[in-house]
Amino acid sequence: MSEELYPLKFEPIYQYRLWGGRRLAHLLSKPLPKDEPVGEAWLLSDRKDHASKVTDGSLKGKTITELMQKYPMEIMGKNRGHVERFPLLLKFLDCHEVLSVQVHPSDDQTDYIPKGDTGKTEAWVVLETADDSIIYSGLKKGTTKEDVIAAIKNNSVSEKLHRFIPKIDDAVFIQSGTVHTLGGAVVFEVQENSDVTFRLYDWDRKDPKTGKLRELQVEKAIACIDYNQVEIGPIIPxxxxxxxxxxxxxxxxxxxxxxxxxxxxxxxxxxxxxxxxxxxxxxxxxxxxxxxxxxxxxxxxxxxxxxxxxxxxxxxxxxxxxxxxxxxxxxxxx
The missing domain is CATH 2.60.120.10 (Jelly Rolls)
Structure with missing residues (x-):
């Protein structure tokens, strides 16, 4: 029955990330996991591995996945019938250190997207900054595929990227295919409901949990780069x-x-x-x-x-x- 639905709040799902920190404790009332860097709080997630749970009311403990299956019309309204799961994924990110240099495929690059997933266009709203805040967004003008491949070989990828120092309230749109990364900031992120990320470069750092370098997906990343996505700055509200x-x-x-x-x-x-x-x-x-x-x-x-x-x-x-x-x-x- 539709009257069972009401304004729904969800419990954040914390994610360990080697580049994370502890600043999400200022934003969220749920205690952070002890003694490890928390890079992401997934605020609303309809994914098999991490499904958000309702925090209060008669539907407490139900996941957004269960609700989408039971009440697709009541939740989605005029968009009912177009999706089987909630189409957006919302997060807070605490980028204590710089993330890997990465790229996401577009919806039509289906050869690079696992079955049941989508491409990934996303956007950030900057909530907190620090002395070392940096956003890399898009290539420098004129950068070619050959330039990127050469830069990977000599560890100079960041020199091919546009960068700027973000301010609180800056809003940045990252179209799929845009090479990007950021660090030294807390941001809100809205994105397509996708977890497809290809790492181009990870600053040669090791994950303290494994003692190993994180896996790169250089060939897939290069294939998904949109070389027209250059010098992306904050949008004008x-x-x-x-x-x-x-x-x-x-x-x-x-x-x-x-x-x-x-x-x-x-x-x-x-x-x-x-x-x-x-x-x-x-x-x-x-x-x-x-x-x-x-x-x-x-x-x-x-x-x-x-x-x-x-x-x-x-x-x-x-x-x-x-x-x-x-x-x-x-x-x-x-």
């Missing part, structure tokens, strides 16, 4: 016409993302489509069917399509990221 007190950061075939900042009541969500809210600062309350639902810093909430639009009452100033899924007619199933 646009004041939103459809969402109040918001600026539109990303708008592409996979996701739309707004940053909402408000001290007064503000509408969130849309009719007949799912929306995800990620609270970056402050807290607030929404009422749905005569029950209050709260959201506070570090929490993620899925508003199923059937919930529609709600009024959010901030307790003081609140800052939210609101993510929607564009109309998926014509997009192949994952």
């Amino acid at each position: 646009v004041k939103s016409a459809e969402v109040e007190n918001a600026e539109l950061l990303f708008d592409n075939e996979h996701f739309k993302l707004w940053r909402i900042e408000s001290e007064k009541q503000v509408a969130v969500g849309f009719k007949d489509e799912p929306v995800i809210l990620v609270c970056i600062k402050g807290s607030g309350i929404m009422n749905y069917q005569n029950k209050d639902y709260s959201i506070s810093k570090g929490e993620v909430m899925l508003l199923p399509a059937i919930v529609g639009q709600l009024e959010l009452r901030p307790n003081s100033k609140i800052r939210l990221l609101q993510i929607a899924i564009p109309n998926m007619n014509g997009i192949r199933k994952s």
